[in-house]
Amino acid sequence: MPAASSFGLPPLLGVSQLIRALSLLGRSGVPLVAVQSKVTRHHTRNIARVPHSQITNGLAAHLTRAAASAASLRPRSATEDSIQPLPEVSPDALPIVSIGDNKVAIGWDTRTWSRFHNIWLRDHCRCPKCFHAITKQRLVNTFEIPHDITPVTVQPKAEGLEVKWPSSDSHISLYPWAWLQQHSYDPVIHKTDAEKDKVLWGKKIEKSPPTVTYEEAMSEDDRGLFKWLTNIDKFGFSLVQGVPPTPEATEELVERIGFIRETQYGRFWDFTSDLAKGDMAYTTIALGAHTDTTYFTDPCGLQVFHLLSHTDGSGGASLLVDGFYAASILKELYPDAYDVLSNVRVPAHAAGEPSALYRPSPPSGYPVLSHDPVSGELTQVRWNNDDRSVMSHLGPQLVEEWYSAIRAWNECLTSPDSEFWIQLQPGTAVVIDNHRVLHGRSAFDGKRRMCGAYVGVDEYRSKLAVLREKFAPDAVLRTTNELPMAVANGRNIWNSAL
Ligand SMILES: C[N+](C)(C)CCCC[C@H](N)C(=O)O
Ligand SMILES: O=C(O)CCC(=O)C(=O)O
Incomplete structure (x- = not known):
């Protein structure tokens, strides 16, 4: 196995020199050509990575064209890009590595190579002296690393890049290949990331709204919980069917996700139209599509509703609107309005109770679209x-301009093709990503009892990340879980989140 080390290759210089150097190495069957100019970055400000076929819209005539081109707002797919997702490195075709002036270069395939600064590599060493395997916290003293540190040797090993550092204790670092690919910053390498698989939807979602059963959600093996949270991640909401129509069962259901977020409305709410709290939610008035707690610096992440009963009256249907879908339409039809909503800060308040006066920090608030x-x-x-x-x-x-922009936004939100109306029944809870999907309700009369709770966005994301680690490990976990010393205290030190 030819190893490119400091004496094997010249420092990183021009492309032609690298090509020559690599071909001199004569790695059979794996010619490496470093053509960095072919590496392009994704264009910015995309709505979501959504294959066209997954957009479930049924637009009215005036929106049809917009939706078609909204789909084209997605970033180019891997095949359209000049960079393909890189294959897993196999022991018989290891990448080529070389030391440059202040960087290490890794040739992945014929077209793609990454460069990592020496100081970056040293700082990210995950040996037991540099990284606490149990707590997953850094131990290395970053500030003692000489800023001009240079490896003594770099070696491609089956498990990853081995770097020997100049130090009295001959410090050796090993960086798994998949981890290096995932964290490549020069260039950023295209990733097929499950987290990006959002599905934008409109009214047609009513035909088959994302749903799990109560049994699935509560089942101890957590697979149903994973399905539930994956629904929320993809669609921004999920129904849960077969929930016992009691506050106790609903509270237990919410606690499957994480800590309930207590607010001025209480921890777990059980409310009717008695104006017990100074908010229109506690009346019979219709509520247009909105997100909750816009007056918080950090709005609640998930919102759970469960209609427990509705007697002596009618109305009170629930409305859901995919804010990301509406935004994609806005961007297409009214790009200037999209910019206004992305930049103008909107102040908000909750002031219906004398004992509380909430406003975000800073008080000028946040833009509608972040x-x-x-x-x-x-x-x-x-x-x-x-x-x-x-x-x-x-x-x-x-x-x-602001009033025109919110008028256009309101048009996108209230188009019949954006609105998913559902008459909830006792037994069906709905869980909404309050950072994406707006909710509302029609006016009603009679006695309507609703219960539910908020969950912080970080709680929900943490639980989803843990379940992904378990049920849908990414390439880094798949290729490193078996490495000696990789997994400590139930978690892999190469987990991409660390
Ligand atoms: C959900 N729960 C009934 C407890 C409170 C509703 C609060 C609604 C409020 N206007 C807001 O947007 O935050
Ligand atoms: O009463 C409902 O169905 C929903 C109330 C609501 O929109 C809210 O609490 O924010």
């Missing part, structure tokens, strides 16, 4: 027109 600053993807919708505070910070030049 994006991941790294990927540009839409991450959160915050919208409750009822709870909006005074828009005094807009500036005179923006006032009309």
